[in-house]
Every structure is written in structure tokens, then in C-alpha cells.
Amino acid sequence: MAAEPTRPPSQETASLVKRLAGPSTGKAGLAKDQEDINRIIADVSKGSKFYENEKKKDKELTKKIEHILHLRDELTKRPGVDLPKIEASLRKLESERDLSQTIVHFDLDSFFASVEVLNDPTLAGKPFIVGGSVVSTASYEARKYGVRSGMASFIAKKLCPQLITISHGFSDYSEMSHKVMAICKRYDPSLCPAGCDEGYLNITAYCAEHDLSADECVEHLRSAVFAETKLTVSAGIAPNTMLAKICSDKNKPNGQFHLPFNSEAITSFMRDLPIRRVPGIGRVSERLLESIGIKTCGDIYTYRATISLMDKQFGLLHLLRTHLGIASNSVQPPQREERKSIGAERTFPPLADKQKILEKLDEVCVELESDMEETQWTGRTITLKYKLDSFEVFTRAKSHNRWISKKEDLFAVGQELLLPELPLSIRLIGLRVTKLKDLREPDPSIGIKRFFETTNSSSPNKKRKVSPSRQDELNGDPPIEDDTLPTLLPLFQSDGPQNTEPTSSRSVKPDSEAPRETHTCPVCEKEVTTENQTLNEHLDLCLNRNAIRQVQGEIKPVKLARAAPKQGDIWEQWMKKASGSKRT
DNA sequence: CTTTCAGGT
DNA sequence: TGGGACCTGAAAG
Known part of the structure; x- marks a missing residue:
């Protein structure tokens, strides 16, 4: 060799x-x-x-x-670039800039590796990785050799022959993670974890109450974490989550960075920032943007005309916001109802034998069933995923008119999707369930239902919006019981968290007099009389308008993929790993 | 609407 | 020896 x-x-x-x-x-x-x-x-x-x-x-x-x-x-x-319009957008965005909230992103320094050093202090200063076949975390020593997380371990070994490999001790990580999160929560009870080793806080209130500057507050936090766990943490302080996240990297490890809270400082901070630093811009988006000349966030402005022409591909508005350093400044713990799917998958040495493959499928089903049971979800569409030994990935999906969560059902559907594909030599198999229903909150639309009930109570036209496919519901399968007006629901939810629900609808039921009550329409917030005819007509119109607006793309279409804004429930994932694995 | 796929962490 | 497991959202049909 x-x-x-x-x-x-x-x-x-x-x-x-x-x-x-x-x-x-x-x-x-x-x-x-x-x-x-x-x-x-x-x-x-x-x-x-x-x-x-x-x-x-x-x-x-x-x-x-x-x-x-x-x-x-x-x-x-062709012509068609309206530069003044872009300038107007920028001015509008700028005028809406909100510097009133102090957002912190904290991030434990090489978390897994640090925990391992606590377990075995002789590791300190040595090049080592935590991981199995793939590197989860590399010690700072190992990073000097080019070893990175996500890298195959055997490659890491080539880069650094004396590299030490430590297998995961998930239960330790989970314990430490909980401790750290608990500490951080003192500074903002609405802490939003963004993984096992990082999260966002809004410390505005805490600073005011304790008469602390943001820097002092974060120094407190970091020394509290160190005192109580011996782990070091880095942090960024900025007026929104995007900036805070970028800033937490700035003085890593064991440091903090506070971006000045004024428009000029932020804009000049963004100007030379490589586009790749922006959360949600990965290596593919980086290359796409680079191809039209954009390497830094400052370049966004330079090439605004191009982006505007190709709004569909690049998403002008989002990039303009990025250029200005504007993003969400709300920090909320992940909401259960935001979850869109739940799944499980498994990688193994390539398998071609049908029986062996089905065994793997079965394992996945067992795991998924228990996850769904624990987290109380069920769903009606099942997606099979498999990866060939060539690493190509395929998915096959099917929707059903019944709720699926038992492993037998999962297996049956999975098999139904898989068998027509065989023969194959595969190295991964997975199942994912979507179109979820929350078994914990049997009726998430209570507010909406109430709205219809109070207004429709005496109405015979109760069957509006009954799904047409309802009739052909077949062969004794348990039907979907919870008819929550599936097409309407998202519209209400997408109205945002502020605008919770029609409070007015709750109080309106004097039930006797007042023949002409009014409601606030939950869609457009106009006052509408409660007469059934009028109300329903209004709602139909209003909902339609909204739907059309969405289709017409007033709601931004983007080809540049965005990062998953808030992953379903990262927390549960970690709990699961922690309990399900022991160090060997 | 349903299915497939790319992308990000 | 050895190249992961999650999740979301857009495109495509």
C-alpha cells in the first residue's frame, strides 16, 4: 500500500x-x-x-x-426588473425591523466529546471522536486533522491514524443535556431547544427584572452551566434567532458574542458574512447562489436584479431579509401540533434476500409503533423509504382512509409498498407516518367547532364540507372519526400564534333575545351577523379568498430549500436514544 | 389532493 | 470492516 x-x-x-x-x-x-x-x-x-x-x-x-x-x-x-420596487421592499423591511427583543443562542462546545472527557479525563488533549461508523463529534485535537462530524470514521482514521474512537454514551448525554436545559430555562421559561446541545432564549424580561445587561446575563448563564456541569458553552446575543445563531459561532469555544443592536452594525455584519453561515443555507443552496455570483450576504444586494428575475428559484423576499439581518425574534417551545410526521429507519449491511429484508422492515415497524404509542400519534399515510447499496434513495407512499399505528398495520402497508420493488439490494429501510392525528388532544379544533356550533346550532345545513369521499368508506375499516374540516383547519392555524382564536365566538350565546348577534370572522376578522345563511356565505367567500391568495403565491414560493424551521420534537428523539442504547 | 424527492441539521 | 437518522416543504403528477 x-x-x-x-x-x-x-x-x-x-x-x-x-x-x-x-x-x-x-x-x-x-x-x-x-x-x-x-x-x-x-x-x-x-x-x-x-x-x-x-x-x-x-x-x-x-x-x-x-x-x-x-x-x-x-x-x-428582456426588461422587467423593477429596481425601485426592490428598494421599496427593503425600506419596508427596514421600517419593520424589531430590535426590542434580546435573543440568545447557546451551544455546548463539542458536546459529546466534552462529556466523554469528563468521564475519562485522560482523553483531554487527545485526538478522538465520538461515533460509530460515522463521526458524531470530533475533539478539537482531531479537528486539526480535518476530522469533522458526519464524516465516515474510516476516513477520519486515514486523516489521523492515532485517532481514538469512543462509542456513544447517550444516557450520559441526555442527563447532561437535561441539566443544561434546566439551567438555561431559569433565564427564559419559554426556552426553545434546537437539539440536545443548543437552544434559543429570549432574555429580555430576565435582564429587565434583574437589572442586568445582556452580556452580564449570558456570562451568568455560562458560568452557571460550567459550575453545575463542567461543560463550556458558547453563546450569541442578537435581536433575532438567525443572528444569534450565527453569533454563537463567533467566539467558540467557551465564548460569547454580542452583536450591536442597531441597523448599521447589523447590515455591516451581514455584508461580509458568507452565505453558507446562514441557517438553512446548506452546501447545495450555497452552490446555487454562488453560481449567480452570491458568496456573501452583501452580494445579495449586488445581485438583487438577478434574484428578482428568478424570484421563483431563489425567493427574493427571504434573501432580502437575510441581507438586512432580519428574521424571527420569537422564541417558543416547540408546539406539539406543529409535528408533521413520525418515522423510523435503519441502516445495515446490504441485503438482497427477501426474508431478511422483511425482517428489517419488521424491526422498523416495532420501533415505530412504540414511538407512536409513546408520543400518542397516529396517522393515515405511510411512506416507505429504501436506499440501494448504490446509495440511491427511493420512497413509496400510500394514503389510507384509516388511522394506522399498530405494527401489524405498519408492516402490512410497508410490505405492500415494498414487495413490488423487489428484487433489490438495499442498505437502509424506513417507514414514516404523515397526515397525523394527535391522540392526546382528541379535538384540536374545539375552538372552531364551537364557532360553528354556536352559529349553526339550529341549522339544517349542517353537512356543509362533509368530505365527498366519505361515502365510499369501505369494508369495515374504522373510519376517520374526527371530521375536523380538513381543508379549513390549516387556514386557521396559519394565522399565527398571536391571533389565536375567535374569542368573540365563545361569549356569544345569550340564546334568547338579541336576534341579530354578530361574530368576528376568524379569517378576516370582520364582523358578521350570525344568521346561518349570511355567515356561511361569508365564510366560504373568505376562505376561498385565502386559498386563492396562497395559490397565487402571495405566500412565498421558494426553490431554495429552507431548513426545517422547527423540527417536530427533537426532545423526544433524544430521550429515545438515551433510553434505547447502552454503551457496549 | 397524493406521491416523490431534495435539502438541512 | 466501516459512509446516519431525523424532519420539512416544494415539485410534480
Whole structure:
């Protein structure tokens, strides 16, 4: 074996070499010899199935970029860029900038690795990783060699032969995580965890009550965490969550960074910020933006005309907000009803035998059933996911008119989706349930129902909006009992948290006199008389209007994928891992 | 609407 | 030896 990487026929494109280095490369500060490191990674990877798949994906992205550039050139030929309108948007955004809230993002420094050092102090100062076949966390020593989370462990070993590997001790992490979260919660009871080792706080009230500056408050927090857990934490202080998150990286490890709370400072902070630092911009979006010249958030302004022409692809408004450093400043614990899906999946050495594959499917079903049971969800559409030994991923889904949560049902549906695909050689199988129903809150639409009830009580036209497919509900399957006007519900919810529910509808029922009561329409907030006819007509109209507005894209369409804003329930995931795994 | 897929963490 | 597991939202049909 030649230890020296010979570098002749390396035909990788720069983008592929970079891609192979892994998703987290480039997010944090990269080593000076990153080029060499990437070269080694590419050489070690060469020829593997994983490598070939990455190459294929890279090629597809390159093609997509060509297409985008072509489209840009076509669009540029014609007029149609309304620069004054963009300026107006910017002014409007600027005028709405809210600097009144002090938001903190905190982030434990190499969390898993730090916990392991506490368990075994002899690890301190050594290059080691926590992980299995994939690196979860690399110690700072290991990072010097280019080892990064998400990297295959055997690659990490190549980069750093003396690397020590520690397997996960999830129960330890969970315990520490809970401690840290509890401490942070003292500063804001509405803390929003963003993983096991990070989270957001709004410390505005705490600072006011304790007569503290934001810096002092965060210093307190960090020293409290250290005193009580011996873990160091970094933090960012800024007027919104996006900025706070970026700032928490600024003085890592064991530091904090406070962005000045004024428009000029923020705008100049954004100007040179690499677009990749923005939460939600991953390596694909980075490349897409780079292709039209955008490397930093300042470039967004420079290329605003291009973005505007390609609003559909890039999402002008969101990028303008990013350029200005404007984002949400509300910090809320994740709401249960925000969850959209629940699933389980498993990777294993490639399998081609039908029986063995079905065994894996069964394992997944068992796990999923218990998750759904614990968290009290059921759902009606099932998605099967499988990954070939070539690393290509496929999904197959089917919706049903019944609620599914038992492992037998999951297995039956999963099998039904899988069998037609065989024969296959696969390395992963997973199931995901969507179109969820919350078994904990049997009737989440109580407010809405109440609204209809109080207004419709004596009405014979009660059957409005009964789903048409209801009739052909078949063969003794338990029907979906909870008819919550499925098409209407999202509209009410999407109205935002402020605007909770029609409080007026609750109090209106004197029941005797007052023949002409009015309600506040939950959609447009106009006053409407409660006569059935009028009310229903109004609602139909109003709901329709909203639906049309959405379709017409007044609600932003974006091709640049956005990060999952708030993941379902990260917390439960961690609880699960902690309880389900023991160190071996 | 339902299914498939890409993207991010 | 060895390349994860979650989740969301948009595109496509």
C-alpha cells in the first residue's frame, strides 16, 4: 500500500472534492490545509459506491446550475426588473425591523466529546471522536486533522491514524443535556431547544427584572452551566434567532458574542458574512447562489436584479431579509401540533434476500409503533423509504382512509409498498407516518367547532364540507372519526400564534333575545351577523379568498430549500436514544 | 389532493 | 470492516 497519495489521474471537479469532504466542512472555520485534506478524502473515497453516488449527485447539481444560468440569461434579455420596487421592499423591511427583543443562542462546545472527557479525563488533549461508523463529534485535537462530524470514521482514521474512537454514551448525554436545559430555562421559561446541545432564549424580561445587561446575563448563564456541569458553552446575543445563531459561532469555544443592536452594525455584519453561515443555507443552496455570483450576504444586494428575475428559484423576499439581518425574534417551545410526521429507519449491511429484508422492515415497524404509542400519534399515510447499496434513495407512499399505528398495520402497508420493488439490494429501510392525528388532544379544533356550533346550532345545513369521499368508506375499516374540516383547519392555524382564536365566538350565546348577534370572522376578522345563511356565505367567500391568495403565491414560493424551521420534537428523539442504547 | 424527492441539521 | 437518522416543504403528477 502506497502511503503517499499519488495524484495523477484525479479527475474530480473542484465541487466534487469539496462535496466529498462532507456537509459540515465549510460551516465552521476550515483548516488552512483544507485543500490537502479534501484531496486525501477524495483519494480514499475513490471507487466506492458512496463516491460514485456523490459524483452522480454532483453532476446533477452542475446540470441544474447550467439550467439556472441559461434561464438567467434568457430573462436578462428582456426588461422587467423593477429596481425601485426592490428598494421599496427593503425600506419596508427596514421600517419593520424589531430590535426590542434580546435573543440568545447557546451551544455546548463539542458536546459529546466534552462529556466523554469528563468521564475519562485522560482523553483531554487527545485526538478522538465520538461515533460509530460515522463521526458524531470530533475533539478539537482531531479537528486539526480535518476530522469533522458526519464524516465516515474510516476516513477520519486515514486523516489521523492515532485517532481514538469512543462509542456513544447517550444516557450520559441526555442527563447532561437535561441539566443544561434546566439551567438555561431559569433565564427564559419559554426556552426553545434546537437539539440536545443548543437552544434559543429570549432574555429580555430576565435582564429587565434583574437589572442586568445582556452580556452580564449570558456570562451568568455560562458560568452557571460550567459550575453545575463542567461543560463550556458558547453563546450569541442578537435581536433575532438567525443572528444569534450565527453569533454563537463567533467566539467558540467557551465564548460569547454580542452583536450591536442597531441597523448599521447589523447590515455591516451581514455584508461580509458568507452565505453558507446562514441557517438553512446548506452546501447545495450555497452552490446555487454562488453560481449567480452570491458568496456573501452583501452580494445579495449586488445581485438583487438577478434574484428578482428568478424570484421563483431563489425567493427574493427571504434573501432580502437575510441581507438586512432580519428574521424571527420569537422564541417558543416547540408546539406539539406543529409535528408533521413520525418515522423510523435503519441502516445495515446490504441485503438482497427477501426474508431478511422483511425482517428489517419488521424491526422498523416495532420501533415505530412504540414511538407512536409513546408520543400518542397516529396517522393515515405511510411512506416507505429504501436506499440501494448504490446509495440511491427511493420512497413509496400510500394514503389510507384509516388511522394506522399498530405494527401489524405498519408492516402490512410497508410490505405492500415494498414487495413490488423487489428484487433489490438495499442498505437502509424506513417507514414514516404523515397526515397525523394527535391522540392526546382528541379535538384540536374545539375552538372552531364551537364557532360553528354556536352559529349553526339550529341549522339544517349542517353537512356543509362533509368530505365527498366519505361515502365510499369501505369494508369495515374504522373510519376517520374526527371530521375536523380538513381543508379549513390549516387556514386557521396559519394565522399565527398571536391571533389565536375567535374569542368573540365563545361569549356569544345569550340564546334568547338579541336576534341579530354578530361574530368576528376568524379569517378576516370582520364582523358578521350570525344568521346561518349570511355567515356561511361569508365564510366560504373568505376562505376561498385565502386559498386563492396562497395559490397565487402571495405566500412565498421558494426553490431554495429552507431548513426545517422547527423540527417536530427533537426532545423526544433524544430521550429515545438515551433510553434505547447502552454503551457496549 | 397524493406521491416523490431534495435539502438541512 | 466501516459512509446516519431525523424532519420539512416544494415539485410534480
